[in-house]
Amino acid sequence: MDEALLRSLLPAVLGILVRRGADFAAAEDAVQDALVEAVRVWPDDPPRDPKGWLVTAAWRKFLDATRAATARRRREDVIDAEPEQGPASDTDDTLQLYFLCAHPSLTPSSAVALTLRAVGGLTTRQIAQAYLVPEATMAQRISRAKKTVGDVRFDQPGDVATVLRVLYLVFNEGYSGDIDLAAEAIRLTRQLSAVIDHPEVAGLLALMLLHHARRASRTASNGSLVPLAEQDRSRWDTRLIAEGVEILQAALAQDRLGEFQAQAAIAALHADAPVAEETDWVQIVEWYDELLQLTDSPVVRLNRAVAVGEADGPRAGLKALAELDDSLPRYSAVAAYLHERDGSLRTAAKLYVEAAEKASNLAEREYLTRQAARLNN
Structure with missing residues (x-):
């Protein structure tokens, strides 16, 4: 079947x-x-x-x-x-369903769950396994979400940006249990792109494909994290990269730049470099500047500091970093990396330990701990 x-x-x-x-x-x-x-x-x-x-x-x-x-x-x-059984209606309500499942009245977690259930066709058990929560908990979450949107008119216009944020949340969950949420997010975004001609939908799809192309190289055989600069690029999926770049170019040609298109452009520049040393960091900084004009996000500023450190040297990166709040997630990890490149190994080791303590997942914590141990030795 x-x-x-x-x-x-x-x-x-x-x-x-x-x-x-x-x-x-x-x-x-x-x-x-x-x-x-x-x-x-x-x-x-x-x-x-x-x-x-x-x-x-x-x-x-x-x-x-x-x-x-x-x-x-x-x-x-x-x-x-x-009605009597007969040929099904040709009316395509897919877009309205996306809008409904990502309704602003829903919390992000509820919107994700409802989208996976109503649009993605996953069972409550599958969604619960993917998010590592009890099935009863997920059932309650989905039930509350359906009640919340129960009175929303089906023909009301929705917000594409909200739908895209929900799909990006699904993609970033990656893989757990028997459901590959990254692949599911790509499938749903492809489906969305088939019913709406919007450059940001295309931008998100391109971003997902470019990130997903690197999936096989992100972890070592023992499950440990492999940073981008150290990944085996021969394991990158060139077919997905080519498709992502083609979709991105078509979106950029519409001259309606959005944050997902800018992020995809950065991912495309990484994918274009045959080795890490040939990465066009100057152009990546320029794209981060474009992204900042669109979002002014502290996380974008943090990532831009890394790019500045690569393009103009670690001290320039540290200067850009000094303008940010040190409570930001990954701030200590970025500071550790830039200090190490600048030759301040003792400071870098201390910062790696601090970053490991703040890490949000085990793989990242183990990687940062290894970096601290390497410098201390």
């Missing part, structure tokens, strides 16, 4: 149910039930019209649930108007 086909059809099926009058939460539950039924039935009896089959099955699931809830009399008109 083609699981990828099933999941790709989900947004359209869900959208049809909502347009027929089902509220979002009930429609989403019905579609999930229909997917379970498809997994059971399709291997032995594949339908000629998969989308039409799912729409019919989901609508019947919805009607069964609605009829059982006798207290909800207000849906009788919807029940009486049950």
Whole structure:
């Protein structure tokens, strides 16, 4: 059975149910039930019209649930108007579903969970495993999210920027459990780019592809972190890099620069260097300057300090770093790196230890600890 086909059809099926009058939460539950039924039935009896089959099955699931809830009399008109099975509507509601699942009233974690469930077609168990939380906890989170957006009109305009931030959050979770969230984020962003011509959607897709291309080289065989400068570039996926660069160039040609396009341009410059020593740091600094005009983010300023240190020398980088708040995440790690390049090994070792204590994950903590030990020895 083609699981990828099933999941790709989900947004359209869900959208049809909502347009027929089902509220979002009930429609989403019905579609999930229909997917379970498809997994059971399709291997032995594949339908000629998969989308039409799912729409019919989901609508019947919805009607069964609605009829059982006798207290909800207000849906009788919807029940009486049950349509006959036939070709599914060609109306594509995918974009509206993205907007709804990334509604500003939702917290980022709830928006991510709802997007993976309603648009991505993942089960609650799969999402819980990916985020390393109990299934009951994730079920409550998704239930609350569906209630929050339950009264939002389906045809209201949404915010593309909010949708992109949610997809980027999914991508940055990477991989855990049996679900590759980075690959899932790329799939969903491709799907979004197919229904909306927006340079920032293309920019985010390009950024994801360029980062994902380096995935195989990011960790050593023992699971330890490998920094960009030390990665085996022969293991980078040149096909993904070429696709990412092509998508980015088309987005930049629209002359509507956004933060994801700028980030993708920086990633493309890293990907373009055959060895770390040939990285065009001067142009990377220029792109960070563009990014600062768009976001004025402290994290961007931190990353720019690293680039300045590479382009103009470590003391220039330290000068740029001195303008920032030392409580920023990774500040100590950046300071340690720049001090080491400047020859201040004792200071660098101390800062590496400090950075390790503040690290947000085990791999990063172990890497920084090794750097401190190397200098102390």
